Amino acid sequence: xxxxxxxxxxxxxxxxxxxxxxxxxxxxxxxxxxxxxxxxxxxxxxxxxxxxxxxxxxxxxxxxxxxxxxxxxxxxxxxxxxxxxxxxxxxxxxxxxxxxxxxxxxxxxxxxxxxxxxxxxxxxxxxxxxxxxxxxxxxxxxxxxxxxxxxxxxxxxxxxxxxxxxxxxxxxxxxxxxxxxxxxxxxxxxxx
Numbered sequence: 001x002x003x004x005x006x007x008x009x010x011x012x013x014x015x016x017x018x019x020x021x022x023x024x025x026x027x028x029x030x031x032x033x034x035x036x037x038x039x040x041x042x043x044x045x046x047x048x049x050x051x052x053x054x055x056x057x058x059x060x061x062x063x064x065x066x067x068x069x070x071x072x073x074x075x076x077x078x079x080x081x082x083x084x085x086x087x088x089x090x091x092x093x094x095x096x097x098x099x100x101x102x103x104x105x106x107x108x109x110x111x112x113x114x115x116x117x118x119x120x121x122x123x124x125x126x127x128x129x130x131x132x133x134x135x136x137x138x139x140x141x142x143x144x145x146x147x148x149x150x151x152x153x154x155x156x157x158x159x160x161x162x163x164x165x166x167x168x169x170x171x172x173x174x175x176x177x178x179x180x181x182x183x184x185x186x187x188x189x190x191x192x
Contacts, residue, residue, distance in 0.1 A: 032144035032172065039065070039165045042139040044103065044132035047115040052132050054101060060163050061097040064185050067145055067157040069176070070134065071106030071114040078156070080121055082179045083131075089182035090126035096189055100129040105153045108135035145172070160188055 033039050043053045057063055066086065068079040086093075086100055093100055104115045111133050119131060140146050140154040147155050158180040160169040169188045171180045 030142055030144040033159070033167055033170075035167050035170055037167055039159060039161050039167050040142050041165070042142060044134055044139060045112075046130065046132055047104075047112040047119065049112075052101070052130060055165060057099050057101050057130065058161070058163050058165065059099070061099060062163060062168075062189055063161045064093070064098060064100045064189075065103070065159040065161060066100065066180075067103045067105070067140065067143070067154050067159075069147075069156055070104040070153045071111060071118070072151045072153045075114070075118055075121065076176065078176050078179060080118070082156075082181075083118075083122055085182045086129060086185075087122055087125065089186065090129055092182075092186055094126070094128045096186065098128065098189060102129065102131040103134050103139055103154075104131055105134035105137055105140045111135045158185065160185060162190060 039054070041053065041055045043051060045051050054063070054065070064086075066082070068083070069076040070079070083102060086102075090100070104111070104118065106114060112135075115131060115133050119125065125131060134140050134154075137146055137153070143157070145154045145157055147153060155172050155174055156176070156179055157170065157172040159167055162168055168190060173179060
């Protein structure tokens with residue numbers, strides 16, 4: 001009985017989102033992509049201006065997509081720790097033919113410089129790990145991950161995608177900690 005009520009609620013929510021699109025020309029609520037669906041594509045830039053399209057980063061391999069808090073007014077220590085963890089395990093991701101794409105959201109003013117400062121706290125990113133900025137919350141909003149509260153940017157999240165952009169795993173934290181570790185991501189990756 002509870003499942004039927006939940007399904008009716010989901011259907012009602014989808015109808016409201018569709019009506020919002022009709023009346024306001026855009027959806028007010030983006031739905032977070034779920035396991036089993038195709039991840040929406042997006043194009044963002046590195047702090048140095050290189051354009052990166054998520055679907056092109058796949059290049060026939062799996063992808064770990066990590067949405068950080070970025071710059072909510074300071075450098076998030078949980079983000080620093082999580083990125084450091086993924087960098088330490090870069091060789092293991094490379095051995096599994098996996099790319100890691102880090103998304104660093106924040107207010108557009110000086111976001112690239114804040115991202116460069118963030119990267120300065122890390123050892124150099126290996127070739128299979130790329131950081132892009134999301135200055136207008138384009139990706140963050142399209143994935144329904146915008147944490148729209150004072151001193152917040154995005155819900156820290158990790159998605160594991162297969163080479164066809166199908167979401168195999170997702171973890172969304174509604175707090176600052178509780179991040180997916182590199183070891184846990186490696187364990188959840190598909191075997192060849």
